[in-house]
Amino acid sequence: MGLKERREREREERKRQILNAARSLLFEEGLQGTSINKIAKSAELGVGTIYSYFASKEEIFAVLQEEGIELLHNKIKKRLERVKRLKTGSKPSPGFTSISAGRIRIILTSSTTFSRLPGFCSVKTSRGR
Numbered sequence: 634m635g636l637k638e639r640r641e642r643e644r645e646e647r648k649r650q651i652l653n654a655a656r657s658l659l660f661e662e663g664l665q666g667t668s669i670n671k672i673a674k675s676a677e678l679g680v681g682t683i684y685s686y687f688a689s690k691e692e693i694f695a696v697l698q699e700e701g702i703e704l705l706h707n708k709i710k711k712r713l714e715r716v717k718r719l720k721t722g723s724k725p726s727p728g729f730t731s732i733s734a735g736r737i738r739i740i741l742t743s744s745t746t747f748s749r750l751p752g753f754c755s756v757k758t759s760r761g762r
Contacts, residue, residue, distance in 0.1 A: 655693045
């Protein structure tokens, strides 16, 4: 593995570290109780490092919401495929697993829930979708 690949991997690991810290704080303290300073402390990173990955707390939560929506979408899609197979007599896939109640709560209660959908708001994320 070259230097470029290693740096990219480390950057992705740091980004994941930030998102994991933010997710934990959101569950514990809610959106209003969470700050960039708290995220940095929890992730054991400097505030400047957080800002080098995300422009704001809202962007971090928009990325978390996008992940939650993708997870929910995939679970529903798998369930619908299973139902379709049952209707056609095909062998069903493994059962539908439950989705974290905390993730659903974030999706349903946050003001930027649908930030990645056209026409709802203009929070931009670094994921670029």
